Amino acid sequence: MIIAVDAAGGDYYPKNPVQGALEAVKEFSQLTVLLVGPEELVQQELSRHSYDSSRIQIIDSPEVVGMTDSASAALKQKPNSSIAKGIGLHKKGLCHGFVSAGNTGALLAASMFILGKLEGISRPTVATYYPSLEGFRLIIDAGANLEIKPEMALQFALMGQVYAKEIMGIMQPRVGLLNVGEEKGKGTELLKEIYGVLQQMPSFIGNVEGRDILMPKADIYITDGFMGNIILKLGESLPGILKTLVEQRLQQSVATPEMLHFAEQIFSKALAPFDYERVGGLPFLGVNGISVVGHGGSSPTAIKNMIKVAMDCVEHSINDKIIASIK
Amino acid sequence: MIIAVDAAGGDYYPKNPVQGALEAVKEFSQLTVLLVGPEELVQQELSRHSYDSSRIQIIDSPEVVGMTDSASAALKQKPNSSIAKGIGLHKKGLCHGFVSAGNTGALLAASMFILGKLEGISRPTVATYYPSLEGFRLIIDAGANLEIKPEMALQFALMGQVYAKEIMGIMQPRVGLLNVGEEKGKGTELLKEIYGVLQQMPSFIGNVEGRDILMPKADIYITDGFMGNIILKLGESLPGILKTLVEQRLQQSVATPEMLHFAEQIFSKALAPFDYERVGGLPFLGVNGISVVGHGGSSPTAIKNMIKVAMDCVEHSINDKIIASIK
Numbered sequence: 001m002i003i004a005v006d007a008a009g010g011d012y013y014p015k016n017p018v019q020g021a022l023e024a025v026k027e028f029s030q031l032t033v034l035l036v037g038p039e040e041l042v043q044q045e046l047s048r049h050s051y052d053s054s055r056i057q058i059i060d061s062p063e064v065v066g067m068t069d070s071a072s073a074a075l076k077q078k079p080n081s082s083i084a085k086g087i088g089l090h091k092k093g094l095c096h097g098f099v100s101a102g103n104t105g106a107l108l109a110a111s112m113f114i115l116g117k118l119e120g121i122s123r124p125t126v127a128t129y130y131p132s133l134e135g136f137r138l139i140i141d142a143g144a145n146l147e148i149k150p151e152m153a154l155q156f157a158l159m160g161q162v163y164a165k166e167i168m169g170i171m172q173p174r175v176g177l178l179n180v181g182e183e184k185g186k187g188t189e190l191l192k193e194i195y196g197v198l199q200q201m202p203s204f205i206g207n208v209e210g211r212d213i214l215m216p217k218a219d220i221y222i223t224d225g226f227m228g229n230i231i232l233k234l235g236e237s238l239p240g241i242l243k244t245l246v247e248q249r250l251q252q253s254v255a256t257p258e259m260l261h262f263a264e265q266i267f268s269k270a271l272a273p274f275d276y277e278r279v280g281g282l283p284f285l286g287v288n289g290i291s292v293v294g295h296g297g298s299s300p301t302a303i304k305n306m307i308k309v310a311m312d313c314v315e316h317s318i319n320d321k322i323i324a325s326i327k
Numbered sequence: 328m329i330i331a332v333d334a335a336g337g338d339y340y341p342k343n344p345v346q347g348a349l350e351a352v353k354e355f356s357q358l359t360v361l362l363v364g365p366e367e368l369v370q371q372e373l374s375r376h377s378y379d380s381s382r383i384q385i386i387d388s389p390e391v392v393g394m395t396d397s398a399s400a401a402l403k404q405k406p407n408s409s410i411a412k413g414i415g416l417h418k419k420g421l422c423h424g425f426v427s428a429g430n431t432g433a434l435l436a437a438s439m440f441i442l443g444k445l446e447g448i449s450r451p452t453v454a455t456y457y458p459s460l461e462g463f464r465l466i467i468d469a470g471a472n473l474e475i476k477p478e479m480a481l482q483f484a485l486m487g488q489v490y491a492k493e494i495m496g497i498m499q500p501r502v503g504l505l506n507v508g509e510e511k512g513k514g515t516e517l518l519k520e521i522y523g524v525l526q527q528m529p530s531f532i533g534n535v536e537g538r539d540i541l542m543p544k545a546d547i548y549i550t551d552g553f554m555g556n557i558i559l560k561l562g563e564s565l566p567g568i569l570k571t572l573v574e575q576r577l578q579q580s581v582a583t584p585e586m587l588h589f590a591e592q593i594f595s596k597a598l599a600p601f602d603y604e605r606v607g608g609l610p611f612l613g614v615n616g617i618s619v620v621g622h623g624g625s626s627p628t629a630i631k632n633m634i635k636v637a638m639d640c641v642e643h644s645i646n647d648k649i650i651a652s653i654k
Contacts, residue, residue: 068510133571143507146515180470180556183395188473188553210560214568226515227554229507233537234558241541242569244460245597255589262582263590270572 001030003310004095005303007037007045008064008082009102011296014038017101018045020303025055027304028311034059034095036086061085067296071105075113083107087114090289097290097310101281101298107291108144108284115289118319120326124286125156126293127163128232131273132216138164138173139213139221143229144284150190150197153177153222157198158325159285160220166316167309175201176208176218178227183207198222236295239274243267280305283313285322290314328357329422330637332630334364335391335409336429338623341365344428345372347630352382354631355638361386361422363413388412394623398432402440410434414441417616424617424637428608428625434618435471435611442616445646447653451613452483453620454490455559458600459543465491465500466540466548470556471611477517477524480504480549484525485652486612487547493643494636502528503535503545505554510534525549563622566601570594607632610640612649617641 003024007017014037021033032055035042039060046056063078075084086098087110100107108126117124128142140156141148148156157175164173177195179187184195186207198204208217213231246267250260280302281294290313294306313319330351334344341364348360359382362369366387373383390405402411413425414437427434435453444451455469467483468475475483484502491500504522506514511522513534525531535545540558573594577587607629608621617640621633640646 133568146507178557180473180553191553210557210562211564213561214564223557226507226518227557230505230537230550230554231558231561234540234561235537237538237541238565241460242597245600246593249593249597253589253593259586259589262580262586263593266573266576266580266590267594270569270576273572 001311001314002032002034002095003307004034004036004059004086004089004098005307006082006086006098006100006102007035007042008061009100010294010298011067014042014045016298016300017303018042019049019300020298020307021056022049022051023300023304024307025052028308031055031307031311032057033307034089036061036082036089038062038064059085059089065103065106067103069103069106071103071109074103074106075109083110084114087111087289087291090291091115096314097292099281099292099294099303099306099310101294101296101303101306104143104293107293111284111287111289111291115287115291118286118288119323121155121286123152123155124284125159126284127160127282128228129276129279129282130213130221130232130235132214133273134216135273136168136279137216137219137221138168139223139228139232140285141223141225141228142232143225146225148194148224150193153194154197154201155286155326157201157204157220157222159322161203162318162321162325163285164219166318166321167312170219173203173219174205175203175220175222176205176212178221178223179207179209181207182209194222235274236276239271242271277302278305280309283309283318288319290319328638328641329359329361330634331361331363331386331413331416331422331425332634333409333413333425333427333429334362334369335388336427337621337625338394341369341372343625343627344630345369346376346627347625347634348383349376349378350627350631351634352379355635358382358634358638359384360634361416363388363409363416365389365391386412386416392430392433394430396430396433398430398436401430401433402436410437411441414438414616414618417618418442423641424619426608426619426621426630426633426637428621428623428630428633431470431620434620438611438614438616438618442614442618445613445615446650448482448613450479450482451611452486453611454487454609455555456603456606456609457540457548457559457562459541460600461543462600463495463606464543464546464548465495466550466555466559467612468550468552468555469559470552473552475521475551477520480521481524481528482613482653484528484531484547484549486649488530489645489648489652490612491546493645493648494639497546500530500546501532501544502530502547502549503532503539505548505550506534506536508534509536521549562601563603566598569598604629605632607636610636610645615646617646
């Protein structure tokens, strides 16, 4: 299997994408990686490691899309960026998927315009993993669609269901609508309409509240991209905040080094469910290809995990299953 | 000062409201409390304590509004409820404010219809405290207005500013608009319009993101009641979730009782900023009176703190200052 990796995306390129790719080819024997980025820069980083050159190739893309570039401008003005080139390779069938920790907006735009939408899909979406007492669950939409309509919400739920089953191994994912109360009839007119449309899914468990997310009461939380983005970033900020609060208390405490070490260990393990690195990133759902987007700060391990997500999506023919599910 | 307390509201009435009132009269020497609820029930709880009967009086209200009763039905069908009666007493000038841990919707409806809106206010709002590294900050709206308009958002920010200064002691509160990115021009058309209107406030610091809330980057976060409600409940669920995660780790660990105790203590102190009980509740902002609403699960201490909030609002003439600020 051939996966293209954006070697000029994210906050730590080319280092993290290159190292993540190296980890991936070491771990997955059937994998070949195309590193898409400015050739010299990528070669320089690669040459610092020993690797099987038959399984790692560089595809030169001299232009770099900045993390704050506008998505449409980036596509038009930088046709030789790693994002445009990587998605282009995928479109031509030269690789099975593309993985990037770069500019999300530009990646979504390139995926939509170059790969196109899947048959029958009105709007592609991006989901996010959210921590819970039982592991990660899905929130859809996570920012691609700030406003949603009932028919979009239904497609998001159906696509999320395929993803949860095929990639996350959740056999009977429960779909919940984020709302201000549990009872049917709660919320805005739009939320009531979305409730009505989601009811046709046997897996729909009704409205779920903010307090249900971390339990988790559902496996797939349907909401708009405004809500998804705010609670995603709130969740991402939590481990750092909690670490600070614990450290402040530890500094004020009187204890032996052994006790301090113990408390730190317990606490860091307790926060492990909030560690987004384990999952890396998710594919855009509803585009005609496999395009996985991750956090700008992705570590090499996060990049490796994103490559794994792309491979899983290919192996499980996720797009065929999405098309079948929305028919 | 005379504060009426809903003795038939919340999940633990009459016990918690009665005990909270008793704690309050003990702590605040200038306070008299009117306990509004079914006389026999309240008398029964009161008789279990010794107290100064000149400073605690019972006002009989035989009907009880359930926590899930519809707000409008509760008002119409139960004119002798503690909420209708308590707010009615306040309207007649027989007390300086009303405090309830009961049905929020019914309390808001009663406050709006019986007390009316403050001069110049288009929509009253309810704020919530939100934890941060520097103590509680405000999120407005917390659920009273699921959808907002630019002019409402501006009034919310102005009212929040008065509250933050007068009651929270934040001298120069920073107002931020919850949005999906920091840059001006981010978000939906509505968010862009709200940004434009908030710009007339010198204290407006622009867009703030989900990751900024716990820092805190602003002192007052403006958003709609849908967002406010979801993140409020998400935040309220956090301490319990984190406690479970830490306990799971402690159970799996090998340690001396001393080490376990130490880790538990550190952790419980670190979570103190998330303890909503310290603040109890907040008044509806924009109604012509002082009507403080708290969590259904409010403890006696939370009720006492809500009484304190009502007293502070009276002492600081908060409504006069709100009227002046929106002119």
